[in-house]
Amino acid sequence: MRQSTSHDVRPRPDADGPLDAGVRDLGRLDDAQRAARAAATGGCPVLTFDGARTPYIDYQSVDVLHSLQQPRSGAPAELTFYVLGQVKELLFKLMYEDLRRVRDDLDADAVGAAVWSLRRLRKVADLLVNTWDVLGTLSPSEFNSFRDHLGDASGLQSYMYRMLEFVLGNKRPSLTTPHTGVPHVSEQVRRALEERSVYDAAVALLARRGAAIDPATLRHDPARPRPDCPTVEQAWRDVYRELGPADEVFQLAEALMDVAEAMSRWRALHLLVVERTIGNKPGTGGSSGAAWLRRVNEHRFFGELWAARSVL
Structure with missing residues (x-):
């Protein structure tokens, strides 16, 4: 730099x-x-x-x-697509770096600082979600006027978005593969995969505060997907049942949910914009397009936090 x-x-x-x-x-x-x-x-x-x-x-x-900004066609609408793509990349980076700081704050038991950062992160995530409002204004004919120039390029190949998902806890090792041929990128992605997520740090905090978390959950390999754990779900239930809104761990639970909900909204609007713009055509990166995005939309970050709500 x-x-x-x-x-x-x-x-x-x-x-x-x-x-x-x-x-x-x-x-x-x-x-x-x-x-x-x-x-x-x-x-x-x-x-x-x-x-x-x-x-x-x-x-x-x-x-x-x-x-x-280096659009590849003469189509006027391509600059909108191009600039908004770069804006999203910058927001991915901001969220990734802030979430790493939240993780470190949680590890240091600085819950108040973590909650403060998560409040701002929700606003950044809202800004990210709002990029779809602009991209959704591209008509099918406008997008098709430059779509072929993308070649095999796809948002799936965004390494900063992949790092963002990793720090949130959605560890899918196979999705590091697109970056293996780019050494300075692949190292960053590999490190993000292998580091603990912000949710790992939150669960460890619950254990330090007395929650009976399954030891196997606390020892899991951070580079691998972790199945939802009943003891973690129970710990979040106890937070909501026994603590009040003034408690910092209660505030942490809600701040995490704010970010998780915003990321789900991001995915949902992505799907809607794709359906509106290209219908059921295959994606540029080799996926089935909307059908693949629909499956992705079923995932929720911080699964036990969502599940706990069903039994409160």
């Missing part, structure tokens, strides 16, 4: 006006320096900068970002 250049923000002794180079340089600034700059400009934004870049371009790599 390219690093931003640090600038000296101290005013130069040879400055000939209020907008000297020291004020114009927007490197690292503290509150006092920002206040001095605002006073020097009369409260107006700085509009001139030294060099060939602006500080915002430098910080956000905006020029690089805008160079990454």
Whole structure:
């Protein structure tokens, strides 16, 4: 990753006006320096900068970002599909990194911090779900005008989405296969598969708080799918029956459900948009398309949390 250049923000002794180079340089600034700059400009934004870049371009790599859209057809609608695909990838990354932090917080018994992060994650997941509202506006003829240019490309091959599913606990080792020929990607995917999920951390927390969790569940290989466990379901039942909304573990249960529900909504809307756009045609990546997505929709993240609701 390219690093931003640090600038000296101290005013130069040879400055000939209020907008000297020291004020114009927007490197690292503290509150006092920002206040001095605002006073020097009369409260107006700085509009001139030294060099060939602006500080915002430098910080956000905006020029690089805008160079990454490379549609392959001349169809006007392809840019919508292309940009929304990249937006989704960025949101996958944000969710993945935040969920890893939630997992670490749970391991450290910092339940309040984990719940706080999960509240924000739900909002990020909602934004992810809303991308389908835009993609759903593509008519069949608009999508077909560039669909052939996708070749074998499919969202199934998104390694960041696969890592997101892994950190949520949906471990399907076979789905690492598409990435084996891309070394720097395959290593990330393999690591995500082998690391414990955020749900593993939540179940371990329940055990530390006194829940009688089956030891085999606590020892399971994190790289393999874990069947739903009756003792975990019972532990969540007890959380809802014995604790109240003010309790942090109760809040954790609901925050996890918020994320699980949002991910199920993501899948459901994906299916609907596919059915609306291409009907029952096969997918570009070799799947049966809507029929395959319909089977995927049956899965629920954090299965015991869902099951516990049936007996409360």
